[in-house]
Amino acid sequence: MSHFRQTVECWQCGHPAEHSLFCRYCDSLQRPTADYFRFFGLEPRLKIDAANLEKRFYELSRLLHPDRYLRKSPTEQQYSLEATAILNDAYRVLRNPVARAEYVLRQAGVESLEPRARTLDPALLAEVFELNEALEEFRGGDRSVRPALEQARERFLAQRGEIDAGLESLFERYDESRAPNVLAEIRKLLDRRKYVQNLIEQLDRELATESTDAATSD
Amino acid sequence: MQLLQIDFESHRRGRVVGIDLGTTNSLVAYMDGLRPKVIPAPEGGVIVPSVVSYNESGEFVVGERAREELIRRPERTVYSVKRLMGRGLEDVREELTLFPFHIAEGSESVLRLQLGERTFTPPEISAQILRQLKRNAEAYLGEPVEQAVITVPAYFNDAQRQATKDAGRIAGLEVLRLVNEPTAAALAYGLDKRRDGIVAVYDFGGGTFDISILKLHEGIFEVLATNGDTHLGGDDIDNLLLRIALEDVASEWGVDLSADSEAVQRLRRRVVAAKEQLSYARKTVIDFEYRGRRYQRELTRELLEKLILPIVDRTLACSRDCLRDAQLAPEKIDEVVLVGGSTRIPLVRSAVERLFRRRPHTELNPEEVVALGAAVQAGILAGHVEDSLLLDVTPLSLGIETMGGVVSKLIHRNSTIPASATEVFTTAVDGQTNVLIHVVQGERELARDCRSLARFELKGLEPLPAGMARIEVRFLIDANGILNVTARDLRTGKQQEVEVKPSYGLTEEQVERMIQESYERAEEDLRERQLREARLEADRILQALEKAKPHEAYFELSEEERARIEAAENELVVAYHGGDHLLIRAKIEQLNQATLRLAEMMMTTAVRQAIEGDKS
Numbered sequence: 001m002s003h004f005r006q007t008v009e010c011w012q013c014g015h016p017a018e019h020s021l022f023c024r025y026c027d028s029l030q031r032p033t034a035d036y037f038r039f040f041g042l043e044p045r046l047k048i049d050a051a052n053l054e055k056r057f058y059e060l061s062r063l064l065h066p067d068r069y070l071r072k073s074p075t076e077q078q079y080s081l082e083a084t085a086i087l088n089d090a091y092r093v094l095r096n097p098v099a100r101a102e103y104v105l106r107q108a109g110v111e112s113l114e115p116r117a118r119t120l121d122p123a124l125l126a127e128v129f130e131l132n133e134a135l136e137e138f139r140g141g142d143r144s145v146r147p148a149l150e151q152a153r154e155r156f157l158a159q160r161g162e163i164d165a166g167l168e169s170l171f172e173r174y175d176e177s178r179a180p181n182v183l184a185e186i187r188k189l190l191d192r193r194k195y196v197q198n199l200i201e202q203l204d205r206e207l208a209t210e211s212t213d214a215a216t217s218d
Numbered sequence: 219m220q221l222l223q224i225d226f227e228s229h230r231r232g233r234v235v236g237i238d239l240g241t242t243n244s245l246v247a248y249m250d251g252l253r254p255k256v257i258p259a260p261e262g263g264v265i266v267p268s269v270v271s272y273n274e275s276g277e278f279v280v281g282e283r284a285r286e287e288l289i290r291r292p293e294r295t296v297y298s299v300k301r302l303m304g305r306g307l308e309d310v311r312e313e314l315t316l317f318p319f320h321i322a323e324g325s326e327s328v329l330r331l332q333l334g335e336r337t338f339t340p341p342e343i344s345a346q347i348l349r350q351l352k353r354n355a356e357a358y359l360g361e362p363v364e365q366a367v368i369t370v371p372a373y374f375n376d377a378q379r380q381a382t383k384d385a386g387r388i389a390g391l392e393v394l395r396l397v398n399e400p401t402a403a404a405l406a407y408g409l410d411k412r413r414d415g416i417v418a419v420y421d422f423g424g425g426t427f428d429i430s431i432l433k434l435h436e437g438i439f440e441v442l443a444t445n446g447d448t449h450l451g452g453d454d455i456d457n458l459l460l461r462i463a464l465e466d467v468a469s470e471w472g473v474d475l476s477a478d479s480e481a482v483q484r485l486r487r488r489v490v491a492a493k494e495q496l497s498y499a500r501k502t503v504i505d506f507e508y509r510g511r512r513y514q515r516e517l518t519r520e521l522l523e524k525l526i527l528p529i530v531d532r533t534l535a536c537s538r539d540c541l542r543d544a545q546l547a548p549e550k551i552d553e554v555v556l557v558g559g560s561t562r563i564p565l566v567r568s569a570v571e572r573l574f575r576r577r578p579h580t581e582l583n584p585e586e587v588v589a590l591g592a593a594v595q596a597g598i599l600a601g602h603v604e605d606s607l608l609l610d611v612t613p614l615s616l617g618i619e620t621m622g623g624v625v626s627k628l629i630h631r632n633s634t635i636p637a638s639a640t641e642v643f644t645t646a647v648d649g650q651t652n653v654l655i656h657v658v659q660g661e662r663e664l665a666r667d668c669r670s671l672a673r674f675e676l677k678g679l680e681p682l683p684a685g686m687a688r689i690e691v692r693f694l695i696d697a698n699g700i701l702n703v704t705a706r707d708l709r710t711g712k713q714q715e716v717e718v719k720p721s722y723g724l725t726e727e728q729v730e731r732m733i734q735e736s737y738e739r740a741e742e743d744l745r746e747r748q749l750r751e752a753r754l755e756a757d758r759i760l761q762a763l764e765k766a767k768p769h770e771a772y773f774e775l776s777e778e779e780r781a782r783i784e785a786a787e788n789e790l791v792v793a794y795h796g797g798d799h800l801l802i803r804a805k806i807e808q809l810n811q812a813t814l815r816l817a818e819m820m821m822t823t824a825v826r827q828a829i830e831g832d833k834s
Contacts, residue, residue, distance in 0.1 A: 058438050065607055066636065066697045070394060070599045085636040085694055092633060 011075060021063070021083065029064070029076045032083035036090035036103060046101055046171035046186075048094060057091045098193065101167065101186055110183050124159075124192075127152070128199065135206060146207075153203045156196050163193045234365045234394060234600045235355050236402075236592025239344060239382065241300040241425030241451060242559065244268050245586060246351040247593035248359065249602055254406060254593035256586050257358045265585065266354070270346045271295040272333040280350035289487075292318055292479035294334045298453055301425050302329055302340040303385075304378035306722045313449075318479050328724060341385040341724065342732055348389035366391045367596040369588050371426040372398035373446030373613045375659050376671050376701050377722040383698065384724055388732045394599050396698040399423075400430035401441055401610050402591025403557040407582055408434050408606075415552035416442075418540075420570050420578065421588075422533060423558035425451040429537045431544040431551070437605040443543035443632045444613050445536045452493075452560040455526050459489040459517075462525075463504060467513050481508050496522050497562045523565045530569050537573055543632050554578040557587055609634050612695050619656040619665035628693055631661065638694040642708065649681040655691065657701065670721040674703050677715050689714055745799070752802040756794050759806055763787060763813065771819040779815065786812040 009016060010023035010030060022029055037044040040056055062068070064087055069080040093099045131152050134145045166189055174182040236254070238245045243265045247256045256264040261282055271279040271287035272294050279287060287295045298317060302310055307325050314321065322330040322337040330337040348368075355363045368391075370382050379396055386393035397405075400419035407417070414434050421428040428446035432439055463485055468474045475481040488506045495502040501518040541548060554570060556578045561567065570578050582590075597603035611632045617625040618641065628639035643653050653676040660668030679687055688708040695701055705714035719725075724732075763783070766772055772780070790805040 058435065061438065061609060062607055065609075067395070067595075067598055067607060071601060081636055081694070081696060084697075085638040088634040088637050089639075092637075 021060075029069070029072075029079045029083065031079055032086050034086060036086075036094055039086055039090050040094065042094075044104060044107070045175045046097075046104060047175055048100065050095060053091070053095055057087070060087050097164075097167065097171070098190065101171070101190060105183060105187055105190070108180070108183055110180075110187050124195075127155075131199070131203075135202075138206060149203060149207060153200060153207070156200050156203070160193065160196050160200065163189055163196065167193070233355075233359060233361060233363055234367065234596035235351075235363050236589055236594070236596045237348065237351055237366050237368045238399070238402075238589035238592055239300065239347060239368055239370075239385075240268055240588075241298050241423060241453065242268055243424070243585065244347050244351060245589035246355050247586075247589040248355065249593050249597040249600075252597075252603070254590040254597070256589055257355050259354050260357060266347065266350055267297070268300065268347050269295060269297040270299065270343050272336065272338075274334065278346045278349075280346050288483050289480055292483055293320060293332075296331055296333065296343055298425055299331075299340050299343045301449065301453070302331075303344065304375065304381035304722055305329065305340075309722075317453075318482065328728070339724065339728075339732075341381045341729075342388055344382070344385035345388035345732075348385055348391060352389060352391060364390070364392055365394050365596075367395045367397055367592045367599065368393055369397050369399045369402045369592045370699075371423075371446060371448055372400050372421075372428040372430050372444040372610075373426065373448050374398075374699070375448075375614055375669050376699070377669075377720065378448065379698060379700050380720070381724070383700070384729045384732075387729060390733075393698075395595060396700075397592055397595045397608070398428070398430065398441075398444065398610055398613075398699075399426075399588045400428045400444070400557060401432070401439065401608055402589075402595060403555055403582075403587045404430070404432045404434070404439055404591070405594045405606065405608060406587045406591035407553075407555045407579070408439060413437070416546065416550055417553045417555060418537075418551045418574060419555045419557060420533070420537065420561065421446075421557040422560040422566060423451050424560070425449070425453050427451060427533050427536060429533070429540045431540055431546065438607050438609060440609040440634070441611045441632075442546070443540050444611055445540035445543065446613070447532065447536060450529065450532055451558075454529055455493060455560070455563075456486060456490050458525055458529075459493060459504075459522075460486050463489055463506070463513070463515070466515060467506070470513060471511055475508075484508060492517050493522065494562075497564060519564070526563070526565065530566055533566075534569060534573055537570075548574050551576070555582070555587075556580055557584050559585055610697070610699070611635060612637060612699055614659045614669070615661055616671075616693060616695065616701065617658055617660075617665075617668070619658060623665045625658055625660075625663060625665050625668055629695060633695075635695050635699060636697055638692060640690055640692045643676065643687075643689045643691055644685050645679065645682065645687045646684055648684050650684065650687075651679045651681055652677045653679065653687075653689065655703075657693070657703070671701065672721055673719045674705075675717040675719070676705050677717055679707075679714075680710075691716075748799040749797060749802075752799040752806070753794060756790055756802055756806055759809055760787070760790065760794075763809070766813075766816060766820060769820060769823075771816060771823055774819060775816060779812075782812045783809070783816065 010026060010028065012028040013023060013026040015023060015025040020030065021032065033039055040053065040060070042048070061084070064080055064083045066077065066080045066084060069077045093103050134148050134152070138145050138149060167186065170182055170186050170189065174186065233248065236247045245256055245264055245266065247254050258264050259266050259281065266281040267285045269281065269284040269288060271284040271291060273279060273291070284295060288297065296319065301313055301317070302319065307321070307329055310319070310329065313319065320332040322332040324330070328339055330339055331343065352363050366386060368382055368386055370379055382396060383393050400421045403419050403421060404417055413436065417432050417434055419430045419432065426446065426448050427450040428444065430444040431442045433442055460482070464476050467485070475485065485506050488504050492502045492504045496517065496519045501516060504515045504517055506513045551574050554574045554576060556567070556570065561584050567578060594603060594606070595608065598606055598608070612629060612635050613631060615627050615631045616629040617627040620626045628641060629637050643655065645653060655674040655676070656665065657671045657674060658665050658668035659671050662668050676689055676691070679689070689705050690708050691703060691705045693701060693703055703716050703718070705716050706712065707714050786805065786809040790802070790809050793801045793805040
């Protein structure tokens with residue numbers, strides 16, 4: 001996404017509009033900007049004050065929501081719809097630290113490495129191999145492996161916790177330094193997190209189908 | 219430019235009503251100042267049963283009167299049509315064994331119902347209910363009503379929402395917004411009772427179940443998550459009981475009544491009455507008489523509860539999923555609001571109480587609260603209610619079918635709407651000039667397990683080597699929960715044509731035609747009314763003239779004056795028997811002019827007599 005300045009004129013009164021939500025001359029709603037941080041009036045940082053973000057989200061919703069533009073001109077109605085869609089998309093991304101980091105990386109052009117077996121460390125790989133065997137037995141009806149699966153789940157949750165802590169400090173380092181190599185490190189950690197998260201979700205699904213069976217019998 | 223603004227304001231100043239278009243019952247409400255109020259039906263009560271009958275003289279009968287027709291003319295009468303909105307023949311096959319829907323021949327592309335000699339689509343039937351509510355509102359408010367907020371189950375998919383919007387348009391209503399029923403209930407509740415906190419709305423109606431969890435904060439109603447089942451409601455309980463009763467009758471009488479629609483409708487009524495009684499009594503009797511035979515069966519609340527437990531469990535499973543999606547433990551819910559007639563069932567109340575560990579709110583009338591909320595939303599849209607704002611979500615994930623039939627999700631369920639996603643498409647073959655995008659709604663991995671929404675065709679692409687075209691497609695779910703798709707050629711920056719082929723429901727042309735038909739019919743109605751009114755007025759003036767003729771003033775008129783009156787009278791009588799209301803009006807005016815002096819003289823005589831009378 002390019003950040004160079006364009007001269008934009010207000011569609012309504014023709015005065016320069018300077019990328020703000022509303023024209024400061026005639027107060028009409030302008031075509032919205034697509035940059036999530038700029039939309040919220042925030043610096044593009046990886047650490048964000050969640051309470052402030054929510055407050056801003058509510059304020060902007062009140063200003064932009066289509067419910068408020070039903071009696072306005074079709075142009076403003078259309079801008080309101082587009083602006084609120086961006087607002088909602090932006091809020092969804094910015095309030096979630098992982099989605100937020102992915103967004104910053106994508107804007108910076110740092111692509112995902114598609115974490116397949118070869119990019120993962122051997123210890124995790126061995127564990128996944130074991131896990132798949134246990135899941136196979138579990139699906140085959142062998143209930144004795146359940147504790148092992150639960151332990152595996154705990155270990156993955158702990159790993160995710162470590163990854164999140166690691167991300168937290170990398171976020172801080174990036175916000176201070178803006179160094180591209182920090183982004184590369186974040187990329188690696190995010191890919192690893194995605195892999196671990198998938199495992200946790202898979203285990204949750206398998207273990208959940210089991211426990212609902214038990215719940216209906218009592 | 220200012221003029222244009224003023225013009226928009228004035229164009230949109232009319233009254234906006236809120237409509238709860240329910241499976242079993244429908245209601246209309248409006249904002250009376252800052253309070254929502256339900257509008258009564260002319261025949262009393264506020265509830266209009268969602269039943270439509272099409273009689274032999276080609277008129278629609280709606281509501282309580284149509285409910286009577288269910289027994290007399292089951293083949294021309296339809297109820298619970300909401301179950302068919304936005305659905306295809308395949309979806310409803312199962313329903314057909316339980317509901318007396320007469321599906322017309324040739325319903326493969328668009329579902330049509332046979333009512334007597336004509337066929338109608340579900341949106342056209344729903345439009346009749348909406349039209350009745352519109353008429354009720356107009357009669358009550360004494361002004362035309364052309365704009366409405368209509369509620370839909372939160373779990374309605376895109377096709378079901380589109381069908382509801384189509385129904386509104388066919389009924390001559392501009393649907394300003396579709397609002398989710400539980401959200402509307404929260405709005406009515408929040409306005410009344412609570413300003414801040416987490417509220418769960420458990421909405422168990424005649425045909426659908428919804429659960430929504432909202433965060434209320436200083437007038438903002440933010441839906442955190444929603445879940446439900448658009449085919450789970452009181453109807454299902456009724457069908458369960460009906461099936462048992464039919465089996466009983468079959469074994470007692472040795473007759474299978476299930477093909478006799480009149481008998482089934484009569485028995486259904488008895489069964490529903492028994493179900494409703496068990497909300498207050500511990501036991502009751504299903505008492506059914508038909509063609510000289512009688513069937514009686516005692517039904518206890520205990521047995522009913524045993525029978526409906528699986529249905530109630532399904533609502534609880536949805537509720538737990540909703541809590542999980544909202545990432546909340548049941549203890550975090552501050553209030554639980556009950557909506558829908560089925561929440562009168564004691565088992566439902568106790569199950570909800572156990573799940574959320576708190577006593578649910580029942581002080582708002584569960585049958586009215588959705589319509590009241592719709593009216594509040596109407597007030598928000600009209601600018602009368604300023605500090606409240608609804609932030610709703612999309613109930614189902616939206617995705618596109620990719621290689622191997624796998625779904626790539628673009629917008630996840632429970633995303634706040636409006637929501638959008640963009641995706642860049644290219645061509646697979648050299649010289650390819652169109653790209654087909656299959657959009658589905660649902661949570662499953664494979665497209666065939668999801669709900670097919672529509673196929674969007676990008677047309678007129680510039681022929682290029684495979685993979686060179688770059689078309690950016692933007693999927694936008696608007697505030698009504700309805701999908702809009704636009705496309706742009708990234709190489710030229712030009713807007714790209716997109717053709718929509720809805721998988722279910724009506725094309726734009728079909729809706730336009732139905733609106734046209736309904737307008738023509740409305741014009742007919744209007745002409746007839748104007749004729750009736752003109753004749754009434756002619757009656758009045760002709761009668762007045764008859765009375766004036768023996769009066770002494772009439773003989774004081776000149777010969778010429780009397781001849782003019784006679785001529786005008788004759789002309790009016792001729793016009794009266796014609797069909798042109800404008801001509802009748804003209805002749806009334808002519809007679810008025812001719813009798814002007816007569817009226818004056820009569821008035822003077824009357825005054826003189828009164829004065830003389832006073833003197834004596």
